[in-house]
Amino acid sequence: ETCKNGIHESLVDLSSFQLEKVLHNNTNRKTVCLKGKFASKHGEALVLLEKTAFAEENLKQDSDYFTKSSALEKVFHNDIYGNYNYFPKVNLNTIKATIIHPATEQHFLKYSPQKCRVVDETPEVYEKIVLPHLSSEQFNLKWLYNILEHKSEVERIIFEDPDVENGFILLPDLKWNGEVDTLYLLGIVHKRDIKSLRDLTEKHLPLLKNIQKKGIESIKSKYGLDGSQLRIYLHYQPSFYHLHVHFTYIQHEAPGILAERAHLLSNVISNIELLPNYYQKITLPFVVRENDGLFKKLQENSVN
């Protein structure tokens, strides 16, 4: 029902989009995040635009980049240095658009730039403050169960191990446009009771090693990259609380790979092998936005 009336059934341009606010303009990554509405549709919309990286398969001599159909316009030159505006054929210069509609306040918060704080989460802080907060604010995981149940995105699945204990589905991350240069896949476990790193113990070692081994093998056979060319990691805090593992090409500076958030899978496995209850004992730093309800709760309890 939502799907049938949804904007994604019929959208062919943004002429019905009523821009309300530019939430965020990342001039480094060339992304922009817009808030607005679609004419005659209920609810607010979030439009995320991202200039795409150059695709190496198009950087070949016979490409339209190197024909008269892609124009150069000189800005200035000085000696051997020339500065131009370049207008490649429109199909070479895609923008990736992600449109969320209807979008909730949480979506807008997620995409608004925020001042952040680092919090050192002890096991006690996790139990008393963070866990109860998560349980009350959990995102809707319908989209994820759709994937696990083969109700959505079936044709996007790169690999599946259907085992209920150790199985997982590997598929492209929403942020990925499909070029190996920016490879970004997600391994989503079939088990539904592992929220995050904090829940991992020695009994999950077979699951973690299975994801590591089969994820690497699938990527090697499909995309030709070795395991040593992959950054394989988990987020803490994750953006949704169902265990998932990120696979990105090591040469690609994907979002979410900073030390305060990303934990390499090989290190996670090694930690648990060293100490089976490592993730129940350790202090885990994480980053939280100043205007996040969780940060207020932490402040009230004098954590940070």
Add this chain to the structure above:
Amino acid sequence: ETCKNGIHESLVDLSSFQLEKVLHNNTNRKTVCLKGKFASKHGEALVLLEKTAFAEENLKQDSDYFTKSSALEKVFHNDIYGNYNYFPKVNLNTIKATIIHPATEQHFLKYSPQKCRVVDETPEVYEKIVLPHLSSEQFNLKWLYNILEHKSEVERIIFEDPDVENGFILLPDLKWNGEVDTLYLLGIVHKRDIKSLRDLTEKHLPLLKNIQKKGIESIKSKYGLDGSQLRIYLHYQPSFYHLHVHFTYIQHEAPGILAERAHLLSNVISNIELLPNYYQKITLPFVVRENDGLFKKLQENSVN
């Protein structure tokens, strides 16, 4: 003369460009660097292309972004999330082109990146391969001892604790320009026998906690940032083998803060408190360049 015969006098497209090699493709910043020649011109050329950031002046309701002249093409959708390719009018989607001709070898070197690999360093690999390699390749630390002995950069010191066991010097990193937005300081310990994370044990806890506490206090009093606004971390592998701690502003995406290299100090302390010989037992992933001598040694020993 060069100017009159130079390509910058007459170039209107890249149809005469003969592509030889893609030197560099930065998928994060969406830049690419090409090496080649221009037909019937002497000398080699370097072409640097960069997708432009979204200009806020174009992100307005009456812009062609939001008319039928900018098309959307659906890739797929799932529930409220839709993924599209977006083709804005060509003038909204400029690429910045910098063309250097004739370019020298130095230009090409400057724009060539290196391929990297992730290596899982077990304690055995560290002992047998990495440590002997470091010892043979150790960088000259004279510049660092000059700082510790007050022979250089004395006026740059922000804070010093002169204690021989637990003391350190805090000073601006060379990459920092002095703006708080991009704050980057370095804490260098007085002790000279700690090469890296791998050497840390429980006996270094007072040193690590001292750096954490006094580093935060100094930055708070001089720059007004709280401890929770700082990313405090060590590198593995570090760029020089004398223990030092990085302090950067959490809002600043400083170089060297990716998960495969940066280890947050609070987590380092917590690891050692949990297990005194954690850093002698754990597998530590690190990144190495393919053309680094260390990578060749690791390959010869079938590591990675």
